[in-house]
Amino acid sequence: MENIVLTIHLILALCLIGVVLLQRSEGGGLGMGGGGGTMSARGAATALGKMTWGLAIAFICTSIWLTVIAAQNTSDSSVLDRLGTSGAPVTDGDQSPSVPELGGDLLPPPTAAPDASLPPRAE
Template structure:
């Protein structure tokens, strides 16, 4: 059912794009020119205008339907739960505490056991 709604949604999106592109341009930015349209008291109710409204309403309905399907499929799981992170297990013979480095390994070497500097090549 979800796949059918998704296919209908995609077809509606393509049809809506096509119908909007077929409509007559009224010139001017944001509908400033033309004198009619959505801003006037009586807009022209052309066939393309009615078809645009019908496709837009159907597109919104399929969008809401797909959102409901996605919410039902989520069922309270987070994305992290779906990835399935697992804690790495310690190799055999080692305990969990021994896999961590000791505190001395994290410190820089002291001057007594520092490596000798190589001679400079001049």
């Protein structure tokens, strides 16, 4: 369901961008304005304005809907629950504790044991 709403949301965003770019610049700041077409300037502005309002309302509704869906999906769990690990690591005698594989190639290399031939540092 979330993927469907997200797809609709993205389509609405692209359509809203297109409709806003089609509108005539009334301030004259960015464009030359102009150009006669089959529709009058006032009629085109009204139709594009209504379309912009409709797309904007639909965009806001899908934004709220996606927020509600995301809140429902994350309300009952935490990040630690998703890892699938239980509290403290279990040790078996001399074996090292079990560590989940969460990207072992990103972890720093293990440190070597201190050399026994060196005298202890004075502090």
